[in-house]
Amino acid sequence: MRKELAKKDGKREIFYGTFERFGKKNGYKHTETTYILINVEDSEGNPVTDHLWFNYTKEIRDLWEAGKLRPGAILEFHGRVAEYVKGYEKDEFDYKLSHPTKIKIIGCDPEMMREQCDPPMDAIQEFDEIKKTGTIGTKEWADVNYNCMKGCSNGCRYCYAFKMALRFKRVSEYDQWINEETTTPADIPKNKRVMFPSSHDITSNSLEKCIESIRLLLSRNNTLLIVSKPRFVCIEKICKEFIDFSNQIEFRFTITGLDEGDKFIKDCWEPFAPNISERIATLKMAYRCGFKTSVSMEPYLVNPNEIIPKVIDYVTETIWIGIMNTTNLTKMGWDLYKKDGMEALYSKEFVKSNLPSWQKLAGEKLRLKDSVQHLLGIPQIPLKVVLPILEIKPEFRITQTPRLPIEADDVFTSKKKPAMTLDSFMKVK
């Protein structure tokens, strides 16, 4: 029995829960759509139950159809605690929350946000055409995430992981967050595509621990998506160490702006992360070492059309564009957001008017993060479906960027020995 709910029997209060997926149940006349919230808490953050099923109501349908609802969305809602009969024999009692209303999305669980879920039953037909394209329902970046540290010394003001760490009381303040510590990692996955790390970065403090984790993950036949605001010396060491596993590793570097002209923006938003020029130099280095490379511009801090030309030739895979999730902002982040007038950068009009140029510059490497698709009011569907919906007719230009042969590059004479420091690399680039 849900004892915490029993104590509130009959009361109507605010609760929170994390949306996981839709389901169905046999109703009186026909099958009905339901949805499940997990980790349900009361307004003081006390867990009241690990899950609850609800009927699919108009409020939930509106959120889904606006493209805002997806696994990991944290919902706030008003609900009344009520007793109900359950069990096959209908001879048991328990407590539930009935008539949830005033539902709004107040945040997200980043671990779950990477999952997709099947649409509710009555939307299935609508999505059939999209399903045929083969990408809905697949996971966007990786099957699972893996981390070996708690906290991240980059201290980004928009950090989802910090917000979640605060919410789940893993840290109590920003200064604690930026003091990274080792943590006990989860079980090592096997035969998966693993994003590593997802809630910290690879820094000089964490490098050895990260190398140990990469070795373990590779030993279990995983393919790795190494995501970082890269420090040249750290990634250089990883490239050297794992050069023989280049077919199992893709680097995805987060490059959100440019140093020229917007250093102030970078310094405010990502105060302790490497400069953009170091990140671009690291991208070139990883590319020239023969690894798969991709770039994330989530959240872009300047118009991505200023960044794409600087990185496109060193990207073998994809370029992801995403907007800032304001629900993750700290108070300082929110003040900056307003002061810097960031709203304009993330407006629907801005995205719609710039999408053709992003497409033109990045060609088939361009990917829109869900945040952009949500902004456009379109559920998670592939770009080739987004563009016709927006009635944009971009000039499709498929950018071919053949990898530079290593021998032709005077920076690294041997694939096995990318022995170059950042300083010397910057001089010859």
Ligand code: SF4
């Ligand atoms: S690099 Fe990622 S995990 Fe680290 S502070 Fe920035 S957003 Fe958070």
